[in-house]
Amino acid sequence: MIKLFRNLKPYRWLVAAVLIFVFFQTLSELYLPTLMADIVDKGVVNGDTPYIWRIGGLMLLVALGGMACSIAASYFSSRAATGFGKLLRGKVFKHVSNFSLEEFDTIGTASLITRTTNDITQVQQVLIMILRMMVMAPMMCLGGIIMAVSKDATLSLVLVVILPVLAGAIFLIARKGLPLFKAIQKKIDKLNLVMRESLTGIRVIRSFNRTDYESKRFDGANLDLTDTSIKVNKVMAFMMPIMMLVMNLSSVAIIWYGGLRIDAGDMQVGDLMAFLQYAMQIMFSLVMVSMMFVMIPRASASAIRINEVLDMVPVIKDSTVSSQATESKGLVEFQNVSFSYPGAEQPAVQDISFTARPGQVTAIIGGTGSGKSTMISLIPRFYDVQEGSVRVDGVDVRELTQEELRNKIGFVPQMAVLFSGTISENIRYGKEDASDEEVRRAAEIAQASDFIGKMEQGFESPIAQGGTNVSGGQKQRLSIARALVRPAEVYIFDDSFSALDFKTDAKLRAALKQETKESTVIIVAQRVSTVLDADQIIVMNDSQIAGIGTHQELMETCDVYKEIVYSQLSEEEIA
Structure with missing residues (x-):
């Protein structure tokens, strides 16, 4: 005392x-x-x-x-x-x-x-x-x-x-x-x-x-x-x-x-x-x-x-040595990455290596507990890798300050979290000085404009604590708008479309493609329909990569991916 x-x-x-x-x-x-x-x-x-x-x-x-x-x-x-x-x-x-x-x-x-x-x-x-x-x-x-x-x-x-x-x-x-x-x-x-x-x-x-x-x-x-x-x-x-x-x-x-x-x-x-x-x-x-x-x-x-x-000393500390980016903006590289949660018997992800490039959509799919969300949590340094390295713009994320690193990233978490305040305040959480036009544009891309327009006070409509006065899909769209209001080199969507219907999902991904064509987009998804058009699909199984490629390539080479596809799509849809 x-x-x-x-x-x-x-x-x-x-x-x-x-x-x-x-x-x-x-x-x-x-x-x-x-x-x-x-x-x-x-x-x-x-x-x-x-x-x-x-x-x-x-x-x-x-x-x-x-x-x-x-x-x-x-x-x-x-x-x-x-x-x-x-x-x-x-x-x-x-x-x-x-x-x-x-x-x-x-x-x-x-x-x-x-x-x-x-x-x-x-x-x-x-x-x-x-x-x-x-x-x-x-x-x-x-x-x-x-x-x-x-x-x-x-x-x-x-x-x-x-x-x-x-x-x-x-x-x-x-x-x-x-x-x-x-x-x-x-x-x-x-x-x-x-x-x-x-x-x-x-x-x-x-x-x-x-x-x-x-x-x-x-x-x-x-x-x-x-x-x-x-x-x-x-x-x-x-x-x-x-x-x-x-x-x-x-x-x-x-x-x-x-x-x-x-x-x-x-x-x-x-x-x-x-x-x-x-x-x-x-x-x-x-x-x-x-x-x-x-x-x-x-x-x-x-x-x-x-x-x-x-x-208690935080495990994650900012580097005291300033690092300069040597690669194109938004390049994300995983090099032989392994990570285990404290006290866990088995690694959450093991020996992961891949590259996500600007202008491309990289999708990650796999069964529950295969390590998808853990893998993307390593990019913004929510956790630090134990083996290998995660690099953004050619620099190990551990050599960047947390503020510098996270300013490069627009992140939409798996569980949509909203704060008490207005809709515009929640969207501006991603960029404090965003103009009204930027807020509206982010909402349009996130397919949130329709339901916001039907609200009595529009963008000034109040959000209750924990977002209890909006639906799960509305929460997700507002979370996506919050990430999009700030221009970022890397956009990460952690199973952020799960509460959306197929029509809204398709419209949102089409709008995203136009908005993020110069950025690296990483999408974690459970639904095959969400990842079909991705430039690169990473298939996770038992904490390891089971296959990497386009939809067509994986249908020919990856049994795990084929099993996921056949469990979700009919013969006509696959064809």
Whole structure:
């Protein structure tokens, strides 16, 4: 957690102000019992009413000063902690933005969301308490001990017995609670994961009548979190009764022994009253520390999880050496490429070699799980190859910066993703400064103009979160328009026509041919009709290339391709 507190540097003046105000607040609280002792011993005992009024007025001023310092300390500590939380959230988000898909796979999206929200909130809350209580408690404890000894050193021996007992109880309870707080954060992750899957997959859940199953799954995760929370609260519930028991026993011991001291003439009544208050302040400071022990273990577990994210070094890094393109723009080459997902037993793609040239359409077809999508994910460096190389314009993609590489590519993912906003804003996601004409043209090529024109607000029609107010085919066409609005050297379509009817598919590919005739076009498809006219078809089977060529060439030489064709087309269509 201390490592995270380095992010407090921009707020160091606020922290300094908190320390100063807390110091003066503590001084005021330590001074009040002494003033009260003077009122009793000098004013009440001697019947000196003016002295009582004078010292009483001074007590009131000291109390008001302490209150003002307390308010100021609370204000500045809140500002410092909320600023720290804002800065840390921004830092985590920026760092996560640089992650490759491998890091996302390792931690998990649900866990990253929990770490960026719940975990940072836990650390932020405990920081406020540290700035107020953790700073005040040692001052109060040390100052209380000094003032108590100054009143009666002999009576202070009672504290020598009490304080170790209190500290030991706090230590044992905190030791039991820490592992449970760590477990709670993991169970929040699990609950977040289940809830996220249930909400995003609600259509599938309802279509299969699995609502009850998902409810049971959520109840299971919720109950698991609840049981652990109850368990940790049971442990922490011992804290306050133990504190109160020790404090009350301490009061009895001090009053009993102090009474004996007064009876022997070694101590005054006012001093005993002041000593009792100092003892309470000392023990109250330990109670404050115990309250911190309720919060710190959980915040510590959260801090570890945040640091795991911040310490994670992205596998994919930009090259520090600038590289110049040596080939024609848009040339994509795979040279003996192999890649395996972390923990996988077999490579996702193995020994892949081919060239996709500008002005040509290269289609990739194959069975499910044959490595098609993995192969094209290597071009924009969503993952890095483990063997061989992927080259764009004659340069290994690892020698280009990610920004430079991705500026060359127009990418349409397998799962069409839209963002909340208007249709024009979603299309402009591909090119921020695109003119209205460019947006309209991209929509026309993507065959999206018809359905956009039928919408009440046209291009300014709102898109709901996740694009839930448009169909699957409309989503795909808007995703394609988003890629086409920016001129690119390489266009990649990862099974982006699967939700389109045959007529729209054909019209879109015809329009694409005209628009991208100077670019390299790579299409991943399941449908044979989508790849028939491609200049080059790559057939994937069991993570390897089973054949490369045109439709006619592959019908003569590649059994895997013939099997795919015969499974989809009739004899008349093949002829």
